[in-house]
Amino acid sequence: MADEVTAEFEKTYGGRASIHAALHLPVGRSHVLVLFGASGAGKTTILRCLAGLERPTRGRIAFAGETWFDAEAGVQTPPQARAVGYLFQDYALFPHLTVAGNIAYALQDADRGEREARVRELFRLLRLEGLEDRRPDQLSGGQQQRVALARVLARRPRLLLLDEPLSALDAPTREQVRGELRGLLRGQRVPTVCVTHDWVEALALADEVAVLGGGRVLQVGSPDEVFSRPADAEVAAIVGVETVVPGRVVERKDDLAALDVGKARLWAVEPSGRGENFYLCIRAEDVTLEIGAPPGSSARNHLAGKVMEVRPAGPVSRVAVDCGFSLTALVTRQAARDLTLKPGTPVTATVKASAVHLVPR
């Protein structure tokens, strides 16, 4: 317990909505916990309580044996004393200071030489050289994000809190910064809590995912566990992507890549990220099912399998198929009847290569 961040608290708003948090993460090493949920699920409130910017109504927050909040004992450590790094959604850079001024802001008390060395180090780490004298409004979104990160890292925080770190960026920049951010977080020996509603971001950054819904933590687990095996229908609806499986690139050809997934091989559109290891994400509506064995075993993305479960959900049914890994397909009730799908039925599942989304892991 001593080497953990423990947060078990509740925040109520005028007796109406309440948010319950129950989170644990290790201290002193890189570990990214992603809080995943729709907007309004209370993700930002949890971060603000961890930072000391808001006071929970009940419960306890402790950092490696140091009490940050205790409702019963009336303890609330101010944000200044918690030494966390809080990255705001729109970065909150000081508009009246230069880039260098923003980054050195937290280092006022350090002696001059030490401060300058640390600022130089951060400029190098985040590739900001040459921007020292710019003002925040003269920077691109990606640059602003890196300046904000450098400012947060400057005083060596013990815990990093990131509020939708990529949502303020345009799509192409986001993809690039996502990779950089992951590398950076792995390099810092600091636990991180990151809030997002974007499942690609969650998969790319997370060591562990906590799904939030209706103001409470519904499921905590590794990314593929949470996304592929949601604990219940509520979690499944929140994560919105039914199949997430780890895979390895074994072949690249024309703009496609072949990945080994369990015992099966799937083709996907060549990923932008380098590396071999990816999560394959497939939405259930992109999977079609036919009765019987594949027409030709060499055809791409025709997977032979067996129905494991048929679960009706309104006008459609979710069909779990074992084809070397667990794949979920969405079919209409009518089609489920016509195909006489029931556990044990041999089927062929087909997925277009363009429907296989790759997220580096």
Next chain:
Amino acid sequence: MNWTAILLTLKLAALTAVILLVVGMPIAYWLTYSRRRWKFLAESVVALPLVLPPTVLGFYVLVAIGPKSPIGHWYEAIVGHPLVFTFEGLLLASVLYSLPFAVQPFTAAFGAVDPKLIEASWTLGVSKLATFFRVTIPLSLAGVVTGVVLSFAHTMGEFGVVLMVGGNIEGVTRTVSIDIYDEVQALNYAAAGQTALFLLVVSFLILSVVYALNRNLWAVWPMK
């Protein structure tokens, strides 16, 4: 022109503005960030001099600083002379009279600073007080300058309060507006006209500076 009155008025206005800068900031800070339910009462008290006849305000100040009041008595015991009909007494009245002209622009400017910037500073380990000086003030500089300049200009032109509290002592409490009144009473229209024109020009210049500042602070402020 009565240069004694003009210099005295400038001194009174300058001191009032400086005192309001120091006193008005904490009041404005509290009014901006306090979540007390009865905050509106404090806001009303600060705004009172805007609507109250100066004679009413002057009357209460006169009673409050008179030798029979606790304040007047205490002041006389320490300093050795009464507070009423002195420059210090006049200064106190001026500070109260111009309070909203400083506090309201300060409050508006503080309230316009993005609270996230202040929270960002706190999470970076900077104390509330240091954050106020390093983030809030630099970002509300135009409002702070406006408040100081307006309270200076407003003090320059006060009449009723001075008449009630200051009396009319040459070189001590006879300000420009009182001097003009005296000259008119004595039918010296030429002298009154000169001083009046001087006050008009100075007031116009000051207000021009305020509006120019609020259009674009960085156009006149030497900051890169």
